[in-house]
Amino acid sequence: MQDYSSKTDAEIVKLTLKDQEVFLHLVQRYEGKLSRYIRRIAFVDAQTVEDILQEVFIKIYKNLNDFDPDLSFSSWAYRITHNEAINYLKKMDRQKSIPLESDDEDVVSLIDILESDVDIVKELSKKELQKKVQEVLSMLSPDFREILILKFLEEKEYKEISDILKKPMGTIATLINRAKAQFKQIAERNNLTYSSL
Amino acid sequence: MTKLSKNILDKIKKDKIKPIPRWQFISLHILLWAAYLLAIAFGALAFSVIFRLIGGVQWEMVRLAGKGPVHGFILVLPYLWLIILGVVLFLAGKLFEKTKKGYQFKHVVVVLSSVAISLILGMMFYFAGVGHSVENSLTEKVGPYAEWRDSRDKFLVVPDNGVLVGRVLDIKPKEELMIIDFMRTKWVVDISEAFSVDNFQPQIGRPVGLAGEKISDDEFKADKIFPFRPPKQRKILNPLKK
Numbered sequence A: 001m002q003d004y005s006s007k008t009d010a011e012i013v014k015l016t017l018k019d020q021e022v023f024l025h026l027v028q029r030y031e032g033k034l035s036r037y038i039r040r041i042a043f044v045d046a047q048t049v050e051d052i053l054q055e056v057f058i059k060i061y062k063n064l065n066d067f068d069p070d071l072s073f074s075s076w077a078y079r080i081t082h083n084e085a086i087n088y089l090k091k092m093d094r095q096k097s098i099p100l101e102s103d104d105e106d107v108v109s110l111i112d113i114l115e116s117d118v119d120i121v122k123e124l125s126k127k128e129l130q131k132k133v134q135e136v137l138s139m140l141s142p143d144f145r146e147i148l149i150l151k152f153l154e155e156k157e158y159k160e161i162s163d164i165l166k167k168p169m170g171t172i173a174t175l176i177n178r179a180k181a182q183f184k185q186i187a188e189r190n191n192l193t194y195s196s197l
Numbered sequence B: 001m002t003k004l005s006k007n008i009l010d011k012i013k014k015d016k017i018k019p020i021p022r023w024q025f026i027s028l029h030i031l032l033w034a035a036y037l038l039a040i041a042f043g044a045l046a047f048s049v050i051f052r053l054i055g056g057v058q059w060e061m062v063r064l065a066g067k068g069p070v071h072g073f074i075l076v077l078p079y080l081w082l083i084i085l086g087v088v089l090f091l092a093g094k095l096f097e098k099t100k101k102g103y104q105f106k107h108v109v110v111v112l113s114s115v116a117i118s119l120i121l122g123m124m125f126y127f128a129g130v131g132h133s134v135e136n137s138l139t140e141k142v143g144p145y146a147e148w149r150d151s152r153d154k155f156l157v158v159p160d161n162g163v164l165v166g167r168v169l170d171i172k173p174k175e176e177l178m179i180i181d182f183m184r185t186k187w188v189v190d191i192s193e194a195f196s197v198d199n200f201q202p203q204i205g206r207p208v209g210l211a212g213e214k215i216s217d218d219e220f221k222a223d224k225i226f227p228f229r230p231p232k233q234r235k236i237l238n239p240l241k242k
Helices: A009-018 A020-042 A046-062 A073-092 A104-115 A126-139 A142-153 A158-165 A169-189 B003-014 B022-055 B059-065 B069-076 B079-098 B107-127 B130-141 B143-156
Strands: B163-172 B176-181 B186-190 B207-216 B219-227
Touching (some): A009 A020, A020 B003, A046 B003, A126 A169, A158 A169, B022 B079, B059 B069, B059 B163, B059 B219, B130 B143
Antiparallel strands (some): B176 B186
């Protein structure tokens, strides 16, 4: 079997258009990242993540001829995933009340946002801190939550976030600042910083 | 091979899913751009008609009819065309945002650029006489538009202030005009001492503007005769025309 690990995404897209079996390599390259992204923004169980992901990859396959090589394949795939997850949430009418679950790793990354400007209450145990941060996340508006996820958990650059959410770079910068401000404000209200004590 | 990748490949094979052909995407993008350019062209057309409607105004008559220059200007604005222009340019902005790279630009930049392109094109259309042709055709062929046009100019029927507009019914050269104003009142107008602006010669069936003095409820003495809604733009506004 041919080794595709050295090939770029764009090269695999071209090869997939000639041989559908090659698409497997794109799926394998992205299924981990995209399933984690779906779980982070949609907060759904493993089976639903898999269902959404399957739809995402089918959509990617159908639209391969619309892939613009000026855009990174990753941003394009994330954009399709974002749209599918949003459509799912709209269908389920779950955008407002989300039962929040997040990894320890996620919580630690989000605490970094707070630590850059304010002191986090050191007396809180790790478990309490995680619970508090999860509460803060769940209280953010969906747009702000997703932009923080893309920036701090998915570690995307501004240009990539702009391509994924189809918004101008200037708007992305503004949204990130507002999301951070809202995150800190809610954190303070929930006794997560010294400044509120 | 993971379970998910196997499921996906099985589904693709079972449902005989194929990538959508490239030409369909290209056609869609071309259609989107064509719709955007069409919206810009309509915007330019609206601008050229607005220039025609504002540029063709006899400000001396407006000054007499209105309560000051600001009030006069408010009366002169062609709101119908301004609304059409707004809708068309809003659509243009939305269409541009749907193009492949459209999202990279701020909404305000897209809207302002669309307005600027339409404005420049609209000026070119105006000087080429497009605004006049469109306006004249609409007035002649579309009844409701002609009604709107007359009702818009009713504010210039203020004989007590010495200003009157209407259509010429009959002419006695250098002596008298019979007109029907836009409020449907017939007038006999003495033009024996009137000065004709831009050497304008009134014609039966065409609009005319008059400044002067009301003599009675159906008699008016004109000091000036103005061209009103001339079929072509005035020479001073037409630098392209030799």
